[in-house]
Amino acid sequence: MDTRCEDQCPKIEQDITFADVNLKNTLQSIERMWRDKVGCDVILEVDGTFFHVHRVILAASSDYFRGMFTSGMKESHQNYIALPFIPSFIFYHDLNREHLRADSFRSTQKF
Secondary structure (H helix, E strand, C coil): CCCCHHHHCCCHHHHHHHHHHHHHHHHHHHHHHHHCCCCCCEEEEECCEEEEECHHHHHHHCHHHHHHHHCCCHHHHCCEEECCCCCHHHHHHHHHHHCCCHHHCCCCCCC
8 A cells, every 4th residue: 555645645634624714705705795785786576575695606506597697688787687487485485596595505525
């Protein structure tokens, strides 16, 4: 067995654990900012309910919103967007998921 790497190679497991903790903290911070309406840059009206959201989070987690916000559609420049075709309870469920619920984050990678 080659032992040269024991002292020179980084500890992958420790690095992944640190990355998991760092990512979880970041996700928790994003969720707090969303709940406190900090940095929200667009208001979506869904079924008469107003949602203050982060455009970049929606675009990063949804093909629909990525297209809306990055393809030059008029909505990409608006601060208010009505989405009359989506029931609010479905949108709220998806919004929670899209805003990166940190408490449900679990690493599935094993090294």
